Amino acid sequence: MNEPRSPAAGREDGAAAPGTEHRVRGRLLVASALLIAGFLLTFPLDFSAYQALERIDHPLFQQAAQQFSFWGDYFPGSVLVSVILFTGGLLARNRRIRSAALASLLAATCAGLSVDACRFSFGRPRPYATAAAAALQLGRAPEVKVSFGRTRPGTDLPDGFYGPVGIHMFQGFPSGHATSSTASAVAVLPLVPEIGIPLTLLAAGVCWSRMELRQHYLSDVAVGALWGALWGIGFGRLLLGRLPPRPKPAPASPRHAWLERKRGQSR
Structure with a gap:
Protein backbone atom coordinates (compact mmCIF):
# COMPACT_ATOMS: atom_id res chain seq x y z
CA MET A 1 0.00 0.00 0.00
CA ASN A 2 1.44 3.36 -1.02
CA GLU A 3 2.03 5.85 1.80
CA PRO A 4 0.57 9.35 1.34
CA ARG A 5 3.15 11.86 0.22
CA SER A 6 3.48 15.31 1.71
CA PRO A 7 3.24 18.34 -0.58
CA ALA A 8 6.92 19.01 0.03
CA ALA A 9 7.82 15.51 -1.18
CA GLY A 10 6.06 16.15 -4.47
CA ARG A 11 8.40 18.99 -5.34
CA GLU A 12 11.74 18.52 -6.95
CA ASP A 13 14.83 19.02 -4.82
CA GLY A 14 15.75 22.68 -4.64
CA ALA A 15 12.32 23.86 -5.77
CA ALA A 16 11.00 26.95 -4.06
CA ALA A 17 8.24 26.57 -1.48
CA PRO A 18 4.76 27.75 -2.49
CA GLY A 19 4.47 31.49 -2.04
CA THR A 20 8.22 32.12 -1.90
CA GLU A 21 8.32 33.64 -5.36
CA HIS A 22 5.40 35.92 -4.51
CA ARG A 23 7.10 37.05 -1.29
CA VAL A 24 10.31 37.82 -3.15
CA ARG A 25 8.43 39.78 -5.78
CA GLY A 26 6.53 41.65 -3.11
CA ARG A 27 9.70 42.63 -1.29
CA LEU A 28 11.33 43.76 -4.51
CA LEU A 29 8.30 45.90 -5.28
CA ARG A 124 24.86 62.04 -12.60
CA PRO A 125 27.20 65.04 -12.15
CA ARG A 126 28.28 65.94 -8.63
CA PRO A 127 27.37 69.40 -7.34
CA TYR A 128 30.84 70.82 -8.02
CA ALA A 129 30.95 69.61 -11.66
CA THR A 130 31.15 72.18 -14.45
CA ALA A 131 30.98 71.85 -18.23
CA ALA A 132 34.51 73.23 -18.64
CA ALA A 133 36.04 70.82 -16.11
CA ALA A 134 34.18 67.90 -17.67
CA ALA A 135 35.32 68.82 -21.18
CA LEU A 136 38.89 69.17 -19.95
CA GLN A 137 38.92 65.65 -18.49
CA LEU A 138 36.93 64.00 -21.28
CA GLY A 139 38.40 65.87 -24.21
CA ARG A 140 34.85 66.62 -25.37
CA ALA A 141 31.66 68.18 -24.12
CA PRO A 142 29.53 65.68 -22.12
CA GLU A 143 26.11 64.84 -23.55
CA VAL A 144 23.19 64.37 -21.20
CA LYS A 145 21.14 61.22 -21.85
CA VAL A 146 18.26 61.94 -19.46
CA SER A 147 17.87 65.63 -18.67
CA PHE A 148 16.17 66.76 -15.45
CA GLY A 149 15.35 70.08 -17.07
CA ARG A 150 17.27 72.18 -14.57
CA THR A 151 20.72 73.60 -13.88
CA ARG A 152 21.91 74.50 -10.41
CA PRO A 153 22.63 78.22 -9.97
CA GLY A 154 26.37 78.73 -10.03
CA THR A 155 27.15 76.02 -12.55
CA ASP A 156 26.65 75.63 -16.29
CA LEU A 157 26.25 71.84 -16.37
CA PRO A 158 22.64 70.66 -16.71
CA ASP A 159 21.50 68.18 -14.08
CA GLY A 160 20.60 64.70 -15.31
CA PHE A 161 21.96 61.28 -16.20
CA TYR A 162 24.90 61.28 -18.62
CA GLY A 163 25.44 57.53 -18.75
CA PRO A 164 28.75 55.74 -18.05
CA VAL A 165 31.07 58.72 -18.51
CA GLY A 166 33.84 57.15 -16.44
CA ILE A 167 35.14 60.09 -14.39
CA HIS A 168 34.64 60.89 -10.71
CA MET A 169 32.59 64.05 -11.16
CA PHE A 170 29.89 62.02 -12.95
CA GLN A 171 29.41 59.45 -10.18
CA GLY A 172 27.05 61.38 -7.96
CA PHE A 173 23.96 59.19 -7.82
CA PRO A 174 23.56 57.40 -5.45
CA PRO A 244 18.87 31.06 19.36
CA PRO A 245 16.49 33.51 21.08
CA ARG A 246 17.91 35.59 23.90
CA PRO A 247 17.20 33.98 27.30
CA LYS A 248 14.39 35.63 29.21
CA PRO A 249 15.14 36.88 32.73
CA ALA A 250 14.24 34.42 35.46
CA PRO A 251 10.98 35.18 37.28
CA ALA A 252 11.34 36.75 40.70
CA SER A 253 11.04 34.46 43.71
CA PRO A 254 7.96 34.88 45.97
CA ARG A 255 10.16 36.30 48.76
CA HIS A 256 11.74 38.82 46.38
CA ALA A 257 8.31 39.91 45.13
CA TRP A 258 7.08 40.30 48.74
CA LEU A 259 10.09 42.45 49.64
CA GLU A 260 9.52 44.62 46.57
CA ARG A 261 5.86 45.18 47.59
CA LYS A 262 6.88 46.07 51.14
CA ARG A 263 9.50 48.48 49.84
CA GLY A 264 6.89 50.14 47.61
CA GLN A 265 4.42 50.52 50.50
CA SER A 266 7.02 52.17 52.71
CA ARG A 267 7.74 54.92 50.18
Whole structure:
Protein backbone atom coordinates (compact mmCIF):
# COMPACT_ATOMS: atom_id res chain seq x y z
CA MET A 1 0.00 0.00 0.00
CA ASN A 2 1.44 3.36 -1.02
CA GLU A 3 2.03 5.85 1.80
CA PRO A 4 0.57 9.35 1.34
CA ARG A 5 3.15 11.86 0.22
CA SER A 6 3.48 15.31 1.71
CA PRO A 7 3.24 18.34 -0.58
CA ALA A 8 6.92 19.01 0.03
CA ALA A 9 7.82 15.51 -1.18
CA GLY A 10 6.06 16.15 -4.47
CA ARG A 11 8.40 18.99 -5.34
CA GLU A 12 11.74 18.52 -6.95
CA ASP A 13 14.83 19.02 -4.82
CA GLY A 14 15.75 22.68 -4.64
CA ALA A 15 12.32 23.86 -5.77
CA ALA A 16 11.00 26.95 -4.06
CA ALA A 17 8.24 26.57 -1.48
CA PRO A 18 4.76 27.75 -2.49
CA GLY A 19 4.47 31.49 -2.04
CA THR A 20 8.22 32.12 -1.90
CA GLU A 21 8.32 33.64 -5.36
CA HIS A 22 5.40 35.92 -4.51
CA ARG A 23 7.10 37.05 -1.29
CA VAL A 24 10.31 37.82 -3.15
CA ARG A 25 8.43 39.78 -5.78
CA GLY A 26 6.53 41.65 -3.11
CA ARG A 27 9.70 42.63 -1.29
CA LEU A 28 11.33 43.76 -4.51
CA LEU A 29 8.30 45.90 -5.28
CA VAL A 30 8.35 47.43 -1.81
CA ALA A 31 12.09 48.14 -2.07
CA SER A 32 11.65 49.71 -5.50
CA ALA A 33 8.76 51.83 -4.27
CA LEU A 34 10.81 53.07 -1.30
CA LEU A 35 13.75 54.02 -3.50
CA ILE A 36 11.55 55.82 -6.03
CA ALA A 37 9.65 57.61 -3.26
CA GLY A 38 12.92 58.62 -1.58
CA PHE A 39 14.17 60.14 -4.82
CA LEU A 40 10.93 61.91 -5.72
CA LEU A 41 10.51 63.40 -2.25
CA THR A 42 14.06 64.75 -1.97
CA PHE A 43 14.78 65.66 -5.60
CA PRO A 44 12.87 69.00 -5.43
CA LEU A 45 14.92 69.95 -2.34
CA ASP A 46 18.36 69.33 -3.87
CA PHE A 47 19.26 72.91 -4.73
CA SER A 48 17.65 74.50 -1.66
CA ALA A 49 19.50 72.08 0.65
CA TYR A 50 22.74 72.84 -1.21
CA GLN A 51 22.23 76.59 -0.80
CA ALA A 52 21.29 76.21 2.89
CA LEU A 53 24.55 74.38 3.58
CA GLU A 54 26.45 77.11 1.75
CA ARG A 55 24.86 79.83 3.90
CA ILE A 56 25.81 78.19 7.21
CA ASP A 57 29.19 76.92 6.05
CA HIS A 58 32.08 77.11 8.52
CA PRO A 59 35.64 75.74 8.52
CA LEU A 60 34.81 73.59 11.56
CA PHE A 61 31.94 71.99 9.65
CA GLN A 62 34.27 71.23 6.77
CA GLN A 63 36.84 69.63 9.07
CA ALA A 64 34.21 67.51 10.80
CA ALA A 65 32.73 66.49 7.43
CA GLN A 66 36.13 65.40 6.17
CA GLN A 67 36.57 63.11 9.19
CA PHE A 68 33.08 61.67 8.82
CA SER A 69 33.66 61.03 5.12
CA PHE A 70 37.06 59.42 5.66
CA TRP A 71 35.93 57.04 8.39
CA GLY A 72 32.51 56.52 6.81
CA ASP A 73 33.79 55.00 3.58
CA TYR A 74 33.68 51.22 3.04
CA PHE A 75 37.38 51.14 3.81
CA PRO A 76 38.35 51.90 6.48
CA GLY A 77 34.92 52.49 8.05
CA SER A 78 32.72 49.47 7.33
CA VAL A 79 35.64 47.03 7.36
CA LEU A 80 36.93 48.44 10.65
CA VAL A 81 33.50 48.19 12.30
CA SER A 82 33.23 44.53 11.29
CA VAL A 83 36.76 43.71 12.49
CA ILE A 84 36.22 45.40 15.86
CA LEU A 85 32.85 43.71 16.36
CA PHE A 86 34.16 40.28 15.40
CA THR A 87 37.22 40.63 17.64
CA GLY A 88 35.04 41.78 20.53
CA GLY A 89 32.69 38.87 19.93
CA LEU A 90 35.59 36.43 20.03
CA LEU A 91 37.00 37.87 23.24
CA ALA A 92 33.57 37.94 24.89
CA ARG A 93 32.62 34.55 23.44
CA ASN A 94 29.45 36.19 22.17
CA ARG A 95 28.02 34.62 19.03
CA ARG A 96 25.48 37.42 18.59
CA ILE A 97 28.18 40.07 18.28
CA ARG A 98 30.15 37.91 15.85
CA SER A 99 27.00 37.48 13.77
CA ALA A 100 26.49 41.27 13.83
CA ALA A 101 30.02 41.71 12.49
CA LEU A 102 29.35 39.28 9.64
CA ALA A 103 25.98 40.86 8.82
CA SER A 104 27.56 44.32 8.81
CA LEU A 105 30.35 43.31 6.45
CA LEU A 106 28.06 41.41 4.06
CA ALA A 107 25.53 44.24 3.94
CA ALA A 108 28.16 46.94 3.32
CA THR A 109 29.89 44.84 0.67
CA CYS A 110 26.78 43.91 -1.30
CA ALA A 111 25.26 47.37 -1.00
CA GLY A 112 28.52 49.06 -1.95
CA LEU A 113 29.19 46.89 -5.00
CA SER A 114 25.64 47.25 -6.31
CA VAL A 115 25.51 51.01 -5.77
CA ASP A 116 28.88 51.47 -7.47
CA ALA A 117 27.52 49.75 -10.56
CA CYS A 118 24.52 52.10 -10.48
CA ARG A 119 26.41 55.34 -10.05
CA PHE A 120 28.92 54.44 -12.76
CA SER A 121 26.01 53.66 -15.10
CA PHE A 122 23.78 56.64 -14.29
CA GLY A 123 26.51 59.24 -14.57
CA ARG A 124 24.86 62.04 -12.60
CA PRO A 125 27.20 65.04 -12.15
CA ARG A 126 28.28 65.94 -8.63
CA PRO A 127 27.37 69.40 -7.34
CA TYR A 128 30.84 70.82 -8.02
CA ALA A 129 30.95 69.61 -11.66
CA THR A 130 31.15 72.18 -14.45
CA ALA A 131 30.98 71.85 -18.23
CA ALA A 132 34.51 73.23 -18.64
CA ALA A 133 36.04 70.82 -16.11
CA ALA A 134 34.18 67.90 -17.67
CA ALA A 135 35.32 68.82 -21.18
CA LEU A 136 38.89 69.17 -19.95
CA GLN A 137 38.92 65.65 -18.49
CA LEU A 138 36.93 64.00 -21.28
CA GLY A 139 38.40 65.87 -24.21
CA ARG A 140 34.85 66.62 -25.37
CA ALA A 141 31.66 68.18 -24.12
CA PRO A 142 29.53 65.68 -22.12
CA GLU A 143 26.11 64.84 -23.55
CA VAL A 144 23.19 64.37 -21.20
CA LYS A 145 21.14 61.22 -21.85
CA VAL A 146 18.26 61.94 -19.46
CA SER A 147 17.87 65.63 -18.67
CA PHE A 148 16.17 66.76 -15.45
CA GLY A 149 15.35 70.08 -17.07
CA ARG A 150 17.27 72.18 -14.57
CA THR A 151 20.72 73.60 -13.88
CA ARG A 152 21.91 74.50 -10.41
CA PRO A 153 22.63 78.22 -9.97
CA GLY A 154 26.37 78.73 -10.03
CA THR A 155 27.15 76.02 -12.55
CA ASP A 156 26.65 75.63 -16.29
CA LEU A 157 26.25 71.84 -16.37
CA PRO A 158 22.64 70.66 -16.71
CA ASP A 159 21.50 68.18 -14.08
CA GLY A 160 20.60 64.70 -15.31
CA PHE A 161 21.96 61.28 -16.20
CA TYR A 162 24.90 61.28 -18.62
CA GLY A 163 25.44 57.53 -18.75
CA PRO A 164 28.75 55.74 -18.05
CA VAL A 165 31.07 58.72 -18.51
CA GLY A 166 33.84 57.15 -16.44
CA ILE A 167 35.14 60.09 -14.39
CA HIS A 168 34.64 60.89 -10.71
CA MET A 169 32.59 64.05 -11.16
CA PHE A 170 29.89 62.02 -12.95
CA GLN A 171 29.41 59.45 -10.18
CA GLY A 172 27.05 61.38 -7.96
CA PHE A 173 23.96 59.19 -7.82
CA PRO A 174 23.56 57.40 -5.45
CA SER A 175 26.09 58.20 -2.72
CA GLY A 176 28.46 55.31 -2.08
CA HIS A 177 29.45 56.59 1.38
CA ALA A 178 25.81 56.90 2.45
CA THR A 179 25.07 53.41 1.14
CA SER A 180 27.92 51.48 2.77
CA SER A 181 27.82 53.30 6.11
CA THR A 182 24.06 52.90 6.47
CA ALA A 183 24.15 49.26 5.42
CA SER A 184 26.93 48.54 7.92
CA ALA A 185 25.06 50.21 10.78
CA VAL A 186 21.52 49.00 10.10
CA ALA A 187 22.68 45.37 9.82
CA VAL A 188 23.81 45.54 13.45
CA LEU A 189 20.52 46.98 14.76
CA PRO A 190 18.42 43.79 15.04
CA LEU A 191 21.32 41.79 16.47
CA VAL A 192 22.94 44.18 18.95
CA PRO A 193 20.77 47.32 19.12
CA GLU A 194 22.90 48.91 21.86
CA ILE A 195 25.73 49.03 19.29
CA GLY A 196 23.59 49.49 16.19
CA ILE A 197 21.93 52.70 17.38
CA PRO A 198 25.19 54.67 17.83
CA LEU A 199 26.46 53.29 14.52
CA THR A 200 23.28 54.47 12.80
CA LEU A 201 23.75 57.96 14.23
CA LEU A 202 27.31 57.96 12.91
CA ALA A 203 26.02 56.86 9.50
CA ALA A 204 23.66 59.86 9.53
CA GLY A 205 26.72 62.02 10.13
CA VAL A 206 28.40 60.45 7.11
CA CYS A 207 25.35 61.29 4.99
CA TRP A 208 25.50 64.91 6.12
CA SER A 209 29.24 65.08 5.41
CA ARG A 210 28.77 64.16 1.75
CA MET A 211 26.47 67.13 1.25
CA GLU A 212 28.62 69.43 3.38
CA LEU A 213 31.63 68.63 1.18
CA ARG A 214 29.55 69.32 -1.98
CA GLN A 215 30.04 65.77 -3.20
CA HIS A 216 26.36 64.90 -3.40
CA TYR A 217 22.89 66.35 -3.52
CA LEU A 218 20.22 65.46 -0.95
CA SER A 219 18.56 62.96 -3.30
CA ASP A 220 21.90 61.19 -3.91
CA VAL A 221 22.33 60.69 -0.18
CA ALA A 222 18.70 59.76 0.50
CA VAL A 223 18.58 57.03 -2.15
CA GLY A 224 21.99 55.72 -1.10
CA ALA A 225 20.96 55.54 2.55
CA LEU A 226 17.70 53.78 1.67
CA TRP A 227 19.53 51.28 -0.52
CA GLY A 228 22.03 50.60 2.25
CA ALA A 229 19.28 50.27 4.86
CA LEU A 230 17.48 47.65 2.75
CA TRP A 231 20.63 45.53 2.52
CA GLY A 232 21.27 46.05 6.23
CA ILE A 233 17.77 44.93 7.18
CA GLY A 234 18.07 41.89 4.94
CA PHE A 235 21.39 40.62 6.29
CA GLY A 236 20.56 41.62 9.86
CA ARG A 237 17.35 39.58 9.80
CA LEU A 238 19.07 36.69 8.03
CA LEU A 239 21.79 36.36 10.67
CA LEU A 240 19.31 36.98 13.48
CA GLY A 241 17.22 34.04 12.29
CA ARG A 242 20.22 31.73 12.68
CA LEU A 243 20.67 32.57 16.37
CA PRO A 244 18.87 31.06 19.36
CA PRO A 245 16.49 33.51 21.08
CA ARG A 246 17.91 35.59 23.90
CA PRO A 247 17.20 33.98 27.30
CA LYS A 248 14.39 35.63 29.21
CA PRO A 249 15.14 36.88 32.73
CA ALA A 250 14.24 34.42 35.46
CA PRO A 251 10.98 35.18 37.28
CA ALA A 252 11.34 36.75 40.70
CA SER A 253 11.04 34.46 43.71
CA PRO A 254 7.96 34.88 45.97
CA ARG A 255 10.16 36.30 48.76
CA HIS A 256 11.74 38.82 46.38
CA ALA A 257 8.31 39.91 45.13
CA TRP A 258 7.08 40.30 48.74
CA LEU A 259 10.09 42.45 49.64
CA GLU A 260 9.52 44.62 46.57
CA ARG A 261 5.86 45.18 47.59
CA LYS A 262 6.88 46.07 51.14
CA ARG A 263 9.50 48.48 49.84
CA GLY A 264 6.89 50.14 47.61
CA GLN A 265 4.42 50.52 50.50
CA SER A 266 7.02 52.17 52.71
CA ARG A 267 7.74 54.92 50.18
